[in-house]
Amino acid sequence: MFAYLVRRLFLMLVTLFGISIVIFFLLRIVPGNIVDILFAAAGYVDPADKANLEKELGIDQPLIVQYWHWISGFLRGDFGYSYVSEKPALQEILPRIPITARLAGLALLFSASIGIPLGVISAVKQGTKLDYALRVVSLSGLSLPSFWLGLLILTASVAMFGQMPIFNPNPQTWLEAFATYAVPAAAVGFRSAALTMRITRSSMLEVLRQDYIRTARAKGASDAAVNYHHALKNAILPVITVIGIEAAFLIGGLIVTETVFNIPGVARFLVEAIRWRDYPIVQNLVMLIAVVVVFANFTVDMLYAVFDPRIRYTD
């Protein structure tokens, strides 16, 4: 087990190194840099001003030197300064992380708490009207883009209640605080819940046909015990895998949701930083996300062992 852990950790480091190179060079391949954008916005180019600014920001140096400055800084925890706001990049990134983390956490919670039970019900009641209705719901969840769903929720809120649940940085009541995150989390988590539900259903259907389920029923175990204790426990592995992958993909959905609901999280901030070619923000933020995703995958692998005693990581 220890050797496996060491090997996995080494692989993670190699992966992260590769990712850092991809992030850095992909960003340089995108045409234009912050200086181009600033001068484009001002509608003029003074070559001397432009050269001065490139020198000031260090983007006139060879790429390898720029890479070394960045990655060595990242390892030391020195993220540099945002080109746009001229504030420390860490100071810009850190306050936004809890906002997105809360939103993502709630979306995943929504996804699991809706998707898994409904997936189980759909499998247990296979072929019934309820099953068909739930399958329609799950299909619609996969088909509706989250930005459209978000706008629909906002429009309906204004039309029906004269209120809209956009981000409130200083909620006065518990309900306001909940609404600030819950509605956008539901909008972005709906697709994820639909996917979880479909995976749970198919996995449950497979497990429910196994001999040990029939044995459990023959021994007089209740439906609830069979479905939730014996079947779900064995059907949950693919669901955990999907939720792990969804956690990584969620950032894509959050970009639109944060834009529509005007939530000042990292996802929207990242898009803005890319638009401005704000390298210190983009590089460090994407690298942080990569670290989180790589660790999330590692955690999911470790969770397999917890949920399935047959899985043991050995040397």
Place this chain on the structure above:
Amino acid sequence: MRSVWALAAVAALSVLTASTTTRAGEPKQGGILRMYHRDSPGNASIHEGATYSLNVPFMPVFNNLVIYKQDEPQNSLNNIVPELAESWAWVNDNKTLTFKLRQGVKWHDGKPFTAADVKCTFDMLMGKSQQKFRQNPRKAWYNEVNDVATNGDFEVSFNLKRPQPSLLALLASGYTPVYPCHVSPGDMRTHPIGTGPFKFVDFKANESIKLTRNPDYWRKGRPYLDGIEFTIIQNRSTAILAFVAGKFDMTFPTHITIPLLKDVKSQASNAICVVEPTNVSTNIIVNSTAPPFDNVDIRRAMALALDRKAFVSILFEGQADIGGTMLPPPHGLWGMPKDMLESIPGYGPDVNANREEAKKLMQKAGYGPDKHLPVKVSTRNLAEYRDPAVILIDQLKSIYIDGELDVVETANWFPKVARKDYMLGLNLTGNAVDDPDQSFYENYSCGSERNYTNYCNKEIEKLFDAQSQETNIDKRKKLVWEIDKKLQEDVARPIIFHARAGTCWQPYVKGVTVMSNSSYNGYRYEDVWMDK
């Protein structure tokens, strides 16, 4: 004796009542104006930007030497009022503009304002000081200024190379605040210090900008508001829905398109909305240095093919203006009169006749029904650029030109245009000041950085200088019309239309004036108050 005491009590009460209540319609003190902002500005330094996304939130932090009267919609030389200056005078054959400065004014950090601050600001703008702006997009505005000299702490003179009456108009723009000497340009980008009615509190990129009332403002009794809070919402639908839901007191100025304005009015029927010209023209930039548009016949044919009314009716439901370079009257001060405009090829009302003429020119150049001219129409990847570009492509089809839309990301647009890597481009040009000096020199003079088409006509340059020095408004106007007509006839940068846009506010917001011939100059907000 008893009655005397009673009378005194009544008198005291009435004095007290009069001092603590406000008559209906009289401005009330207090309240935070909540407005959404369409975009996250790159920084907080007005001098280093070229978008009104900067002026709207940061103009309230500053003062100019002079300013356009904030309660009159039309900017003109006649409604410029002193601000940090108390008075001004043209001397030395109109080659020196002297300002007497207001005394006792303090910067927001408590330091006193003096003539040295004015000199610092304009030396930096002219590139003459040790401290430099990162970007200085309006340096050319001061090409005719030799130097700025102080005479004591409260007098400053602009010494010009030649008379330029419009200098005053440029100084009155929202783009011309006075900066403090003692704060570096870098600090002004992140934490601006001004003398204006509101102090800067906080700017969180992509989130919010907060200003608070300046209690030491030199104009006693102003501002009325306790503060202004801008919430940055880039999604237009979300922003407008939030205004409709009452989350905001006011929309971002001139942010509501004509079609969306109907939605706002239907959902928030109490909202007060106005539609005004933005003094932003949508125009065509033509690369006349390379084939096929190096052929003057093809350029003229293209100009003749334009059906400007179709653009206006499709994009603005009829609510936009057709004109030349200068914003047309009645909102614009310098636009050509209608009969003169219609005498320019392509502006006449008979579109079919114009297009027949255009077809003949195309045939002369070797194109016809069997041989179309393929053209790339480049434009920025923004709706206000893309939508008219699509209509342009459709209209060009009628004269054997097959256009293909080439959408360019903002970061690449200007470098592409600057290196002349385009055939036709659809462009937007905003004018900070409704004055020919700003527009002509910037967009049409030989060698100007914003003269994207490299149009260069030495004869017209002489006329630019002649109108610029003319002090008689009527004479200057005639010269301006002549120049504008010539620019359109030369297809220097065909103007398609001048846009209009809407601004809305809740009925309790008072004292808002939306400028009708510029989108850059009307955001001091010291007269705005809330009847709540």
